[in-house]
Amino acid sequence: MNYSDSFRDKELVQGLARRIAELTKGVEKPLVFMEVCGTHTMAIYQFGLRSLLPPQVKLISGPGCPVCVTPNSYLDRAIALCRLPDVIITSFGDMLRVPGSSSSLMEERAKGADIRVVYSPLDAVQLAAKNPTKRVVFLGVGFETTAPTIAGSILAAKAQGLTNYFVLASHKTMPQPMAILSADPDLQVDGYICPAHVSAIIGADAYRFLCEEYRVPCVVTGFEPTDVLQGVEMLVRQALAGESKVEIQYSRVVRWEGNAKAQAMLADVFTPFDAPWRGIGVLPGSGLRIADKYAEFDAELAIPVQVEELKEHKGCLCGEILKGKVSPFDCPLFGGKCTPESPVGACMVSSEGTCAAAFKYGR
Amino acid sequence: MCVGVPMQVISIDGDFAMTEVDGVKREASLMMLDQEVKVGDFVIVHAGFAISKLDEEDAKATLELMREVYSPELMG
Numbered sequence A: 001m002n003y004s005d006s007f008r009d010k011e012l013v014q015g016l017a018r019r020i021a022e023l024t025k026g027v028e029k030p031l032v033f034m035e036v037c038g039t040h041t042m043a044i045y046q047f048g049l050r051s052l053l054p055p056q057v058k059l060i061s062g063p064g065c066p067v068c069v070t071p072n073s074y075l076d077r078a079i080a081l082c083r084l085p086d087v088i089i090t091s092f093g094d095m096l097r098v099p100g101s102s103s104s105l106m107e108e109r110a111k112g113a114d115i116r117v118v119y120s121p122l123d124a125v126q127l128a129a130k131n132p133t134k135r136v137v138f139l140g141v142g143f144e145t146t147a148p149t150i151a152g153s154i155l156a157a158k159a160q161g162l163t164n165y166f167v168l169a170s171h172k173t174m175p176q177p178m179a180i181l182s183a184d185p186d187l188q189v190d191g192y193i194c195p196a197h198v199s200a201i202i203g204a205d206a207y208r209f210l211c212e213e214y215r216v217p218c219v220v221t222g223f224e225p226t227d228v229l230q231g232v233e234m235l236v237r238q239a240l241a242g243e244s245k246v247e248i249q250y251s252r253v254v255r256w257e258g259n260a261k262a263q264a265m266l267a268d269v270f271t272p273f274d275a276p277w278r279g280i281g282v283l284p285g286s287g288l289r290i291a292d293k294y295a296e297f298d299a300e301l302a303i304p305v306q307v308e309e310l311k312e313h314k315g316c317l318c319g320e321i322l323k324g325k326v327s328p329f330d331c332p333l334f335g336g337k338c339t340p341e342s343p344v345g346a347c348m349v350s351s352e353g354t355c356a357a358a359f360k361y362g363r
Numbered sequence B: 001m002c003v004g005v006p007m008q009v010i011s012i013d014g015d016f017a018m019t020e021v022d023g024v025k026r027e028a029s030l031m032m033l034d035q036e037v038k039v040g041d042f043v044i045v046h047a048g049f050a051i052s053k054l055d056e057e058d059a060k061a062t063l064e065l066m067r068e069v070y071s072p073e074l075m076g
Helices: A010-023 A038-046 A072-082 A093-097 A105-110 A121-130 A147-159 A175-183 A196-202 A204-214 A225-240 A260-269 A292-297 A318-322 A354-361 B056-070
Strands: A031-035 A057-061 A087-091 A115-117 A135-142 A165-172 A191-194 A218-220 A246-248 A270-277 A281-290 B005-013 B016-021 B024-029 B042-046 B049-054
Touching: A010 A225, A010 B056, A031 A038, A031 A225, A038 A057, A038 A196, A038 A225, A038 A354, A057 A225, A072 A087, A072 A105, A072 A135, A072 A165, A087 A093, A087 A121, A093 A105, A093 A115, A105 A115, A121 A135, A121 A147, A121 A165, A135 A147, A147 A165, A147 A260, A147 A292, A147 B049, A165 A270, A165 A292, A175 A204, A175 A281, A191 A196, A191 A204, A191 A225, A196 A204, A196 A260, A196 B042, A196 B049, A204 A218, A204 A246, A218 A225, A225 B056, A260 A270, A281 A292, A318 A354, B005 B024, B016 B042, B024 B042
Parallel strands: A031 A057, A031 A191, A087 A115, A087 A135, A135 A165, A191 A218, A218 A246
Antiparallel strands: A165 A281, A270 A281, B005 B016, B005 B042, B016 B024, B024 B049, B042 B049
8 A cells, every 4th residue: 555654654753752752751650551462562573662762651562462362271172173083173373383281283283183274264164165074173263353254254154054164262352351451450551552453343432441440541553653653642641641531543444333243243153251361361251152053163062072181381471471560581481492483382472472572573 | 363454455246355455466255344345445354354444535644644743843
């Protein structure tokens, strides 16, 4: 697009950074803003945005990478499924290298399991249609941006009358962990850089309760450097004025009410449940599982497997990193035992993970 | 994983649109979109689905406003 480069305009970026420095001159306690979207984490590291900000503004990363917050128990079940002879596992690429308790999908594939990376869940539905003697399982992880695409794949499979397409669903929804983090006395968050495309689905109104209950400013922000910096400036202004409201910086995509059609698909195909988050624990109502009326597509119910005993990885600080309490550089495994080539924890696996971004750009 | 890419609609066939950015073409389902789209519009495409329309006018207006407010000459 001809104007997309303009959102990276160097002078504009520097102008924004200067404005933030001017606004925060004399501020004694640094303002801490958290981003809760992996793509924001990547953008902040990739464009070196932290180095442009004054010491009075600190950006920390929260639980925004869907692969990172997926617990070992989910991977263990996916691994058990891929060992069945008639099962084809389909997934977005990120999931393959995440270590489960004792293996990863990548290792299983090397041993002969049929595991395929797809671009869209609809590709997995097509694969099921072409392979009627196989059972095709899609690994349904991700937030409110991805969940409706999986809902769409289930609706498509149903419309085609397929009985060999399944989803292992572990979708997460965003506002709940933000509420938990806001209530955590150990973590002083002065404002949220709210996710861009999650908000395109759920709408900016979804964050209003955070502003009201926890008095924390929220700005829905786009992914370009100027977007992030303008979002930060909007948060700074709110914080300094003692305000807490939702604002939309990314108005070219995000509306207050979100996408009603996608919301209706989510409500039809999924039911909220108490989902486990890696490192954070079980958060009430923070996940989406397949609703009873679509149970025939639920891999967990339809394909019973023996899942190995859960083992956590010793010394890995992913949990604390996902809560924004420690930085990747504080982890004893970072850059030594744990690297993108040989990850111990999930945060090092996905390119959206805080540790992977810090490893690639942060040093 | 959650990367949504802005792409331009180059043709529409029922529930699907062919979209393009920088010469790369991708088919995108329109099943999830609650706004009307026509050829030439920009949409955010995520995992094979158009999830939202991208308002080009609004993008240009945002940029213009940013340039006015943050340009080095005016900041002094």
